Amino acid sequence: xxxxTGGPAHAAPVSCVAFRADGGRLASGSHDRSVIVWDTTDPxxxxxxxxxxxxxxxxxxxxxxxxxxxxxxxSADGTAAVWRVVDDRPASQMKVLxxxxxxxxxxxxxxxxxxxxxxxxxxxxxxxxxxxxxxxGELTDCxxxxxxxxxxxxxxGADNLVAVRDLWRDPGRITYLPAAAVxxxxxxxDGATLALAGADGSLELLNAELLPIRSVRVGDTPxxxxxxSTDGSSIIxxxxxxxxxxxDIAGRPQWRHTDVRLWPRSLAAAGGTVAAATFGGRxxxxxxxxxQPLGAGPGQAPAEPxxxxxxxxxxxxxxxVTAGPAGERHPxxxxxxxxxxxxxVGDRVIVSAAHRSVRVMLLSDHDLVIExxxxxxxxxxxxxxxxxxxxxxxxxxxxxHDFRLFSWTLDWTGMPAGPRLIGEFxxxxxxxxxxxxxxxxxxxxHGEMVILALGPDGAxxx
Numbered sequence: 001x002x003x004x005t006g007g008p009a010h011a012a013p014v015s016c017v018a019f020r021a022d023g024g025r026l027a028s029g030s031h032d033r034s035v036i037v038w039d040t041t042d043p044x045x046x047x048x049x050x051x052x053x054x055x056x057x058x059x060x061x062x063x064x065x066x067x068x069x070x071x072x073x074x075s076a077d078g079t080a081a082v083w084r085v086v087d088d089r090p091a092s093q094m095k096v097l098x099x100x101x102x103x104x105x106x107x108x109x110x111x112x113x114x115x116x117x118x119x120x121x122x123x124x125x126x127x128x129x130x131x132x133x134x135x136x137g138e139l140t141d142c143x144x145x146x147x148x149x150x151x152x153x154x155x156x157g158a159d160n161l162v163a164v165r166d167l168w169r170d171p172g173r174i175t176y177l178p179a180a181a182v183x184x185x186x187x188x189x190d191g192a193t194l195a196l197a198g199a200d201g202s203l204e205l206l207n208a209e210l211l212p213i214r215s216v217r218v219g220d221t222p223x224x225x226x227x228x229s230t231d232g233s234s235i236i237x238x239x240x241x242x243x244x245x246x247x248d249i250a251g252r253p254q255w256r257h258t259d260v261r262l263w264p265r266s267l268a269a270a271g272g273t274v275a276a277a278t279f280g281g282r283x284x285x286x287x288x289x290x291x292q293p294l295g296a297g298p299g300q301a302p303a304e305p306x307x308x309x310x311x312x313x314x315x316x317x318x319x320x321v322t323a324g325p326a327g328e329r330h331p332x333x334x335x336x337x338x339x340x341x342x343x344x345v346g347d348r349v350i351v352s353a354a355h356r357s358v359r360v361m362l363l364s365d366h367d368l369v370i371e372x373x374x375x376x377x378x379x380x381x382x383x384x385x386x387x388x389x390x391x392x393x394x395x396x397x398x399x400x401h402d403f404r405l406f407s408w409t410l411d412w413t414g415m416p417a418g419p420r421l422i423g424e425f426x427x428x429x430x431x432x433x434x435x436x437x438x439x440x441x442x443x444x445x446h447g448e449m450v451i452l453a454l455g456p457d458g459a460x461x462x
Contacts, residue, residue, distance in 0.1 A: 008048040009281030010034055012426055013445070016266040017283050018061045020068055023230070023270030025049065025085075027071055028283045029058030031426065035073055037085050043273040043285055044294050052083065052091040060106045060266075065149075066113025070094070072130070074104030080118045082130050097128050097135075108147045110167075117153065119145055125155070127167065139165070144184055148191035152208060156182045162196065164210055176210035184225045189232045193249075197223035197237055199355060201337060203247065216251035220319055221338040222355050222381065224401075225276075227267040229288055236274055236288075238264025240340065240355065240381055240401060241302060244276060246291060255291030259284070260302055261445060263428065265402075279428045279445035305352075309344045316342050321352045321359075323368055330368055333359065343434065345387035349394050353382035358398055360410060362391065376408050379419060386432040386440045388454045395458055397422070397440065399429035405442060409458040422452070422460050 010030035018027050019040070026038045026046065034053045038046040056077035064070035064082075071083045071091075078100040085091045102121025109116055116130040117139070125139040139145070144156035153165045160181050163173045180200035187194055193213065196204040199222040205213040218237055225238035234254060237245050243258035244267070262284055266277040269288055276284040285294040306315035312325035314332075316339035322329035335354035342352045350361045358376040363369065380400035389395045389409075396408045396418075403425050408418030427444035434440045438454040452460045 008036065008051070010036065011281060012057075013263055013279045013428060014277045014281065014283050015058060015263075016060045017268045017275040017277055018063055018071075018266075019268045019270035019273075019275065020063045021065065021270070022068070023273060025063070026268070026270075026275055026283060027061040027063065027085075028275075028277075029061045029073060030281070031057040033057060033075075035061060035071075035083075035091075037071070037091070038283070039087075040270075040273060040285075043271075046285070049087055050085060050091050052093075054079070054081070056103075059103060060119075062107045062109055064109055064113045065111055066109075070113070072107045072109060072116055074107040074118060076103040078102060078104060078120075080104045080107050080116065080128075082116070095130055095133055097126075097130065097133060099135075100126060106145060108145060110147060111149055111151050117145060117147065119143075123158075144182060146185045146187050146194070148187040148194075148208070149189065150191040150208075152187070152191065154185050154187065154194050156185055156196075162194075162206075162210065164194070164208065174210050176206060178204055179215075183223055184238075186226045186228055188228050189230060193232075195226050195228070195235055197226040199223070199337070201239075203235065203237055203251070205249075205251075214251055216247060218245050218247070218253075219338070225264045225267045227269050227274075229269050229274075230271060234269075234288065236267055236269055238262070238267050238276060240383075241338075242401070244274065244286065244291065246274075246288070254289075257286060257291040257293070258302065259293075260430065263401075279430075305339055305342045307342050307344045309350065310347045314342050314344050314350050316352060319354065321350070323350065332361065332368060332370065333373075335359065340381075340383055341385045343385045343387045343432075345389065345394055345434075345437070346391040348391040349387055351385050351387050351394075351396055353378070353385045353398060355381050358382060358385060358396060358408075360394065360396055362412065372412050374410065374412075374416065376416060376419070378406060380404060380406075384429060384432040386434045388434065388438055388440060388460075389458070390437065393458075395454055395460070397432060397452075397460065399432055399442065401428075403428055405429060407460055417458070420459070423462070425450075 012032035016029040054075040060074035080097040082095040106119035125142040127136040141157035142155040180198035184197040242262035246254040278284040314323040362372040384399040405422040406419040427446040
């Protein structure tokens, strides 16, 4: 499943992956500031070829399409770099492209192998002649981007508008407004089809003129990432389950794989192998045709979200939140997407999270009638929730799918206070566990635990 179970590894989550065109090498970048290049000639037995580093977390890697021994990297310190990676000697840094006013969250080569596009802090993208170290201009309002084999640049803006540009031959652009927020985009290997990964769980396919081909509902879980198989016969999407789903170009499902350690913010495919980022120290590898993990055995699927409530449970199946004793649960409300977590405090307050939406409900004393409710909007997609305090003044805690922990304080009479950023966890947050009315634990994917306590002012501290 991951690259081995011993030996070389990153010391923090793997944030990005990229294959060399022939599939014989896989680059992985990590929040520990390192890049490892793996020999994946035999993907079941990968071996480290070389390791090198940045001054901050590595957020993106991309092999040069015209020169197989060149690798571009993007870092949280606002720099992009070009490295020469040759098997028989250490990697050497050839060029540094600095001065970006934010983290370089994505790097993408143009087909000529000379020009590099650097996405900056999910706001815009800089275009460089990488080897002349010449800044050529910006693409504004760019939170996602992809470059086709023909040099067409697809971008997704903060307003969710999808645009395609030919940077060299036509200064204009064509645009398309999809039905759902787009989390990622990717061109097919032949450049004919653009895949959009939607926050509503749909995969939308457009041609190069942005005319719709088809839309496929992959499930009710938002999609996070998308890539194509090398031959263009399959589309692999990453979900917030977390998991990976493969479809053929007609939209028919081929396989599904879930694992709690997956972090599908970055996906790559080459030959017969799919790679994904992970909260472990090694990339996640699967057989492209079957979805079977390569390496350390079967994955662990997330359990149905549930919590004790009034002698029974509050739980979620898909998008629906229910409460009551086993076998007699009653529906309470329905979210727009799959529920990722539920929690309760006392016998009156229930909280559920679905993507960026956190719903808080105050129930009556003796039945399942909802007296008051409010929807909180999280800054990032939510993975786990907990509730502290009293039903009259609950404190809602939410862990993101990445690293951050947030809280809100409610009193039911006015606007909630929050979200407050409580802290960040270097290995991501695997679970929140309520200990009592004033304390909870946050456990990361490395197994380390922090106890957080609620102060008199409603603030949480370690």
